[in-house]
Amino acid sequence: MNISKKLLLIVALTCLEVSITVFAAFEIAKGARFHQLNFLHLKYINQLANRVEHINLNNHIDIDTLEADILAIREQPQTCINEANALNLFIMKMINTSHAILLCKQDVELANKALYSLEQYRNGVLSREQILQYLVAALQQFNKNSEAFEAPITKTVSFIFISFIPLVIIISLFNIGSITYLSRTISSSIRNLTSLLLSQSHSHKSLDYEFDTNTPDELKSLIFAAKKRIENDLLNLESSQHLQAIVKTQTASLQQANDELAQFAYRASHDLKSPLTGAKSLAKFVIEDIKNADTQEALKNTQTIVNQMEKLELLVTDILKLAKADIATKEREVINFDEIIGDIKTRLYWLIKQNNCDFNTFVNVPVSIKTDKTRLTQIIENLISNALKYYDSTKAFSFVKCDIFIDKNDFTIIIEDNGIGISKKFHNEVFEMFKRFHPHLSEGSGLGLALVKKHVEFLKGTINFVSSSHGSTFKITLPLSTLI
Structure with a gap:
């Protein structure tokens, strides 16, 4: 696998890890959101119960206030129904907690019936005693459904947490290992090529063989240009008496090329390693943020990882352009x-x-x-x-x-x-x-x-x-x- 493909694989692995991590964080946060909605549901139920108790003391029935309370009670189960996606429904069905959504639907239907009863009372169809009796019955059912809702939601959130966190950790460890391995192979290829070119113990034949066999295509293009330049100059020598001076000049040019390649290998390795190291550290922070349910910090660190990978991609693109700059082309x-x-x-x-x-x-x-x-x-x-x-x-x-x-x-x-x-x-x-x-x-x-x-x-x-x-x-x- 050549260097560009290795770098693209590193970017793909990092994007996969980030995507799964963010998805798991959102799913866990959604469980906390459902608990919060149930808490608000209980709050509005209690608020309606206080108003009904106040009316039982022979106080005036404020229909508009009661309608507002029932609408507030209906909002939480309706939100739960709307926010439950296909994956949530599949998981809940698999672990037998799908009745939580049925409870939400029952609460919405019960709230709609309560609103209809208030409208009948306003029109004189129901008496004061009948509407109070219906509201008391509705409150009892609301409380019963809210208590029954907590257990399946807790079970669902626990299942998601237990399932996704180990998956995220395993993928992160695999990703870190893969990135470390790939970055080392890239650095090793550059170091080996530099050592090969600077070594004086190889014959011309063995040097060419090792160069063709062990050198990645991107690095071959850099050396090929320098090699081609020297070969062309040697073929165009007009006089043997200038050979020694020309050989000396070309040797110096090759040494300069080798020095530039060594500098290129060091700087490229350093600049490629920097964003990878940063992404690795941030991935660990994302795991800690998820454990602490800190979604905002997890998103912030995830975005930083994406920025690091975009910077790495830009560097790889420019390195490839530079590698091709000395390759001859007949396209005019x-x-x-x-x-x-x-x-x-x-x-x-x-x-x-x-x-x-x-x-x-x-x-x-x-x-x-x-x-x-x-x-x-x-x-x-x-x-x-x-x-x-x-x-x-x-x-x-x-x-x-x-x-x-x-x-x-x-x-x-x-x-x-x-x-x-x-x-x-x-x-x-x-x-x-x-x-x-x-x-x-x-x-x-x-x-x-x-x-x-x-x-x-x-x-x-x-x-x-x-x-x-x-x-x-x-x-x-x-x-x-x-x-x-």
Whole structure:
């Protein structure tokens, strides 16, 4: 199983655990809700009994007040009937407690009959003695049903608690074990590949065999690009007298690639482990919250787990994009810039609206440009997205400009904004992996600008920038001869 599938499995397992945990919490809370309704039922029954006793002392019968009391008595059993879902009814039928719902239906029917009797008394059909006699009989039945309701509901809640809590614990333990195992296999794959590349004890044949056999596809793509670059340079040597210097240069390049891969392995392992560890701890808190019947805290911790998994999913997506950035492709097509800009505006519409930025584009490309559409789109979209994310809220007017034009023999893209900019002390780190300079303003993987630089270099171009507290300007230059 490759790394991306392992990470997707981790997300799926966590979502399953969270779903079952939240469902169990809601079902247990519903039992407490039924007990509360029964308590209110008894309260209103007692309230009606006091009014009837007061009337028995030859006081005036206030029909409107009695109707209000009976309506209040009817509300609780009606709510129980409405809130009992198919699963509740199935469980109650299975453990022989379904007569609790029948008691609720009896109370609703009894309340309706009492209301009808009051209407008959108002119309003179029933006498004072008859209506009092009927109300006393109804009160006795209400009390009897309310007492009989408590036992089956208690039994049902106990059954749900005894059944779901062990299930949640078992699934949580399985999930924690699975996530731990999968995360270790991911880290192990990266460490083993790094050790393999840095080892000097392998022959070329055994190195290729171990690389093809034991390396996940995502990591293969990173190494394949570096390997392909070296092979192509070696095949194009024009003179043997330059061989030693070229070999030395390529060895240094490979060492740099190995160092970058080692850094990538460490940072990727760290950033992948962090949300998993957080989700594991929060899952334990959710279990404790359920034990303590603290539904609100359980929901809060559950939402935090979901946020951690979304952050993990974003990181995995960006890692896969970065892994594919150096893979050669022959897909070239004529670029429709109006279409690209329109699609980007659609995808970033919420960001433009949320940050209230004025987004303007200028396209002046009189010749047909033919290149990799996906790479070019990711370059433009990542830079525009960053400009929108890091706008300066203290400025009265925020803008982002995107200019695309032909300048002599170069195809040029300029993205300019008046946002918060990048501090000068970080300028040497802008295109490095996992670098985030304003983590308090926006979440991300720190791979966006590294991905842009890889795409620009793949298209044989250059990227430069200037940035200060007044804003940032990124300029991409691609040789026009490679695009027409």
